[in-house]
Amino acid sequence: MERLSVNQWTVRSLGVRDFADGCVRHGIGAAGLWREPVAEFGLARAATLTRDAGLRVSSLCRGGFFGRPGWLDDNRAAIDEAAALGAACLVLVVGGLPDNSKKLRAARQHMAEAIAELVPYASDRAVRLALEPMHPVYCADRGVLSTLRQALDVAAAHPPETVGVMIDAFHLWWDPEVEAQIGRAGREHRIAGFQVSDFLMPLPADVLLGRAMMGDGVIDFGPMCRAVTAAGYAGDVEVEIFNADVWAADPDDVLGRLKERYMTVIANELSTNKLSEMFR
C-alpha cells in the first residue's frame, strides 16, 4: 500500500481539497494532480494542502500538445506549477497530428525540438519531464509518441534527471518489446513513473474512455510489474482510469475499490519475491 498513488482524473468530480481528504482517509500516500483543478483551487493553496496532508505529488498532468498555438508558454507555466507542487514529474502528452496535416514525421521532429526547447527551463526549476508513449490508437489525435523505445530514443539527448519516461500499462501492454525497453529505461535511469489501469475489450465508442479498473480488462500485469521492479523502480504506482462508469460512481467507493484491486492485482506482482521467481 505504501507505493499506491491515485491520479485525480480517476475521481474527477472531486476538487483538490476533497481529493486530498479522500486519499488521506483511505491511507493513500501519493496523488497525481491535474492542472485545471489545481488552478481552480489555487496553486499555492494546493501546494500547502498536499504538503500539510503528507501527500507526495507523484505527477502533474499535463504538459505537451506541442502542435497547439501557445504551446511554449503553456508548457513553461506547467513546469512552474510542477515546481510549486514539488511534483515528481510533469507528464507530457505530446499531441497528435497538427490540424489538417498528415505529416507524422514532421510532427515527431517538432516534438523532439519542443522537448529540447523545454529542457533548460525545466532543469533550472528541478522539474523532471515525463515523456508518455501512448497506445497507437491515439497516434493521430493525441500522441505521436507511440512506443517506449521511441520515448527513450528522444530522451537520450537530455540528462535523465530532467527527461524521463512515464510507463503506463494501458498504453504499452501490447508491445512485444515492452519488458526489454523497461529494462533499458532502468539502465538509463529514465523511469519517472509507473501508471496502471486496465485495457477494456471491446473498446467503448470513445476510445479515450477504454481504461478500466485493474482486473477488468485484458492486461496481464505480472510480466510488466516484474520488469518494472527488475529495472530498479521503487517509486509510486499511480492508478489512472478514464471510464464513464468509474466517473459516475461514488468517489469514495472508487477509492476503496482501487485500493483493493491494487492489492490483489498489482502489489504482489511488484514484490521482489516475485522477481526471484522470475530468475529461478
Next chain:
Amino acid sequence: MERLSVNQWTVRSLGVRDFADGCVRHGIGAAGLWREPVAEFGLARAATLTRDAGLRVSSLCRGGFFGRPGWLDDNRAAIDEAAALGAACLVLVVGGLPDNSKKLRAARQHMAEAIAELVPYASDRAVRLALEPMHPVYCADRGVLSTLRQALDVAAAHPPETVGVMIDAFHLWWDPEVEAQIGRAGREHRIAGFQVSDFLMPLPADVLLGRAMMGDGVIDFGPMCRAVTAAGYAGDVEVEIFNADVWAADPDDVLGRLKERYMTVIANELSTNKLSEMFR
C-alpha cells in the same frame, strides 16, 4: 495501374464471378481472394476462372487464428486452397488472446509454434505464408502479431520463400520504425505483399471498420511507399477496405473510385523517380 490489385472484401457483395468480371472490366490485373466466397463458387472453378481471365491472385485471405479449435486442419485446408489458386501468398491473421485468457506472452509463443508446424506443409505445396502484423488496437481480439519487427523476428526461423510478411499501411503507419523495418524486410527477402487503405479518424465504434479509401484518412502514404520501393518490392499493391459506406456503395463505382485514388495517392509515390528524390 499494372500493379493495382483489389481485395475481394473491398467489394464484398460480389461473388467470385462478378468480382473477376469487375476487375477485368476496370483493367485491374490482380485480385486478392477470400476463402468463403471461393468455397461458395467452387475452388477449382475459381482457379480456372481467374486463370482464364488473366488475373493474378495477389493473396488468399486468410489463415491463422491459431487459438481456435481445429486451427491446424483449417490452416492446412487454407494452404491447399492457396496452392490450387496459385495465390502469391496466404495471409495469416494470427488471432488474439484465447477466450478468457490474458496470457499474451503464451499466445505469442503458441503463434510461433503454430507457424513452425505449418511451414513444412506449406513448403511442400510451394505456398508462401504472409505474416500480417496488425494495429495494436486489435491485439486482444484479432492479432497478437503487432509490429513488423516482431513479424520479421518470427519469420527469421524459416526460409523466406515459405514465410514472408504482409505490409499493410493501415496497420503499420503509426510505427516509428516502419520504414527501417521495411528496409530490413527487403534485405531479408520477406516482403510477400503490400496492402493499402487509409486510417479513419475518428475511428467508428466498430474499430474493424476503420479503414477508408486512400486519401480519406490520416496516413501520409509517401514515406511508406518509397520505403517499399527502396526495399526492392515490385509486386502487386492490394487495396483492402473494410468500411460500411464502401460496402453500401455500388461495387462498380467503388472499383472506379479506388482506381482513381490508387493513381492519385499511391502510384506516383511508388515510382523510382520518387525514390531518387529521397536520396537527393
